[in-house]
Amino acid sequence: MNTATNTIPTITLNDGTSMPQLGYGVFQVPDEQTTTAVSTALETGYRSIDTAAIYGNESGVGRALAASGLPRGELFVTTKLWLADLGRETTRGGLAASLDKLGLDHVDLYLIHWPGTDTEAYLESWQVLEELRAEGLTRSIGVSNFLPEQLERVIGLDGTVPAVNQVELHPFLQNRETAAVNRAHGIATEAWSPLAQGAVLDDPAVLAAAAAHGVGAAQVILRWHLQQGNVVIPKSVTASRMASNLELFGFDLDTAQVAALDALERDGRTGPFPGTFNG
Template identity: 65%
Template structure:
C-alpha cells in the first residue's frame, strides 16, 4: 500500500512530527500489536502510547514486525505520575525503551502535572536532561493547564514542544490552546472524536454528507485545518484506514465555524469522563 501524504508540523526545536498519528489508549496489550500493525500497514507513521496504558510491549512488537526503518517512525510515550521526580523519571524513560524495544523515543511527555504532589517541575528537569543528552527527539507535556506551563518554563526556561490535551468539538480547551500558541507549543488532541459522542451532531452529519465523508473524517479534518496534531484510536482495520482518508477534501470557513459553535451551543453535552487518552 502506498503511504498517504500525511503532513508534518514543525516542533519548536525543529523536529518534524506527523500531524495525524495513531493512539492506543485503552487498547489491551494483547490487541495492541494487531492494531498498530494495521495502522502501520495503512500508512500511519506516528504511534502514541504511555507507560500507564500497559501496552508499550505490544506497540514495540508491532514496530519490530513491521520491518520499517526506525527513522520513518515517530514514537511517543509518557511518564506516569507514580514516576514523577528527577531520578524516577529518568528510570521510567529507560523502562519504556526496554518495553518498546527501542533505543530512543521521538517524543516523551509528562502524562499529568498532578499539582497536589508538586513534583512536575522536578520531573520536567529530568526530561530536559534526557533532551540535552540527546536521548530523545523532543520533550513535552500532557494535560497541562496554562499555570502549569508557566511554572515549568519559569523554572527552567525550557518550553515544551507539545501539550497533549483532551480536545474535540464538545470540549475545545480554548484557554489551553491559546496558552500553547502564545508560547510556540504544538497542541495535540487526545480523544479527538469524543469517543464518538459528537458524531451524531446535525451540523457534523450535514457537512459529512456534503463532502461524501463520514462524520469522524469531518471531525478529524476540523482538527487538522486548525493546525493541531491528532491521534485517533481504533482496533478495527477499516476504521483505522478510514481515519487516514482525510486529505482529499477541505472544510470551508463556514463549516469550521459551525463545528466551533457546537461547544458554545452546549448541544454536545458533557465530554466523556476519562483519566486520559
C-alpha cells in the same frame, strides 16, 4: 510505502523536530491486541504511534515496530511518564522502563502524562526530561493535560518550552484558553479523545458537513482538527476505520462548516480535570 503516508502533513515543533500531524493512538487497547493493531496501522500508512506507560501496551507496540521492518527514521514514537514516577529520583527510571518495553534506544517525544497536584514533583520531572533529551534518549519533550498556569510554571524554570501539550480536545471541549497559551509559546496542541469517544459523531452539524462532502462523520471531525492546526491521534482497532481516518486530504471544510463545529463547544469533558486529577 503506503501512499497514504505521503499525504500526512508534518508540523515542525519548536525544537526543530518534524512530527506527523496525524498519528495512531493505542489508549485502552489491550497489550495482546496492540501488536496486531499497530501492525495494521503501520501497513495502512500511519507512522506516528502514541502510547504511554499506564496503558500497559508498550510491549505490544514494540513488537509491532520491530516486526514492521520500517527504518527507525520513518517512525515517530511517543510515550508518557505516569504520575507514580513523577519526581527527580523516579523520572529517569520511568523512561528506561518504557524504552525497554518498546525495544528502542530512544523515543521521539516523551511527555509528562499528567501534572498531578504536586507542583514540585512535575517541575523536578521536567528538569530530568531536559537531561534525557540532552542525552539523546528522547528527541523532543513535552507535557500532557497541563493547564495554562502549569505550563507557565514549567517554562518559568529556565525558559525551556515544551514542544507539545497533549490535551483532551474535540468540538464539544475545545480547550480554547489552553490552546491559546500553547500558540503564544509555540507549543503544538495535540488532541486526545478527538472524537469525544464518539459522542460528537451524531451531531447535526457534523452530519451535514459529512453529507456535503460525501465522507464519514469521523472524517469531518478529524479534518476540523487538522484545519485548526491540531496534531490528532485517533484510535481504532478496525482496519477499515484506520484507513478512513487517514482519508482526510481530498476535501476541506468551508468557513461555514468550520464555524458550525466551532459553535459546538459545551465544556463536554469526557476525562478528568487536570487541576485535580491524581491518578
